[in-house]
Amino acid sequence: MDQFIEFIGNHPFLVGAWLLTLVMFVLYERSKAGKAVTPAQATNLINKEDAIIVDIRPKKEWATGHITNAKHIPLSDLDHRMDELTKYKQRPIIVVCNLGQAASAATRKLKAEGFENAVRLSGGMTEWKGQSLPIVK
Template sequence: MDQAIEFISNHPFMVAAWVLTLVMFLLFERSKAGKAVTPAQATQLINKEDAVIVDIRPKKEWVTGHITNAKHIPLSDLDRRMDELSKYQQRPVIVVCNLGQAASTATKKLKAAGFVNAVRLSGGMTEWKGQSLPIVK
């Protein structure tokens, strides 16, 4: 620990550059993933703005439980089945995966296809279930 403090005090510009690089990397990665909504915000979007839920998990995860009225389109089929969602382009679309990370890929694809209100569920189904929100099996 003493060596770290000594290094920091001897090289403040190098440490500052490293911290700045780290912060910029984290901000870039966050923006690349797209806007995320919490389960509480997702519930509000569903109830007040008639949001559409798109669950991109594989079928084996889908059958263990999903959000009520969610559309099941696995990520591997999204490009091929995009036309099924075209009628929802003007509504908020919430993309759901298991942990909330794979949804960023789907969200980017939806935004590129003209879905301006596409967001991902932060924490995915793991967070949804963790907050004891309703699921359908």
């Protein structure tokens, strides 16, 4: 530990550059993922703004439980089934996956197709279930 502190003291510019690079990387990755909403914000969007939920998980995971009234369009089928969502272009769309990671790719695809109100559920179904919010099987 003493050597680490000595290294920082001897190389402040190197350590500063490393920290700046780390911060920039984190910010860049967050911006690529698109806007995320918490389960509480998602519930508000569903109740007040009539948001559509698109669950992109595989069929096996979908069968274990999903959000009420969610549309099941697996990520692998999203490109082929985009026309099913065109009537909802003006409404908020919440993309749900298992952990919130894969939803960022789907959100980017939706935004590229003109869905300006597409967001992803932060933490995915894991967070939704963790907060004991309702699911149907």
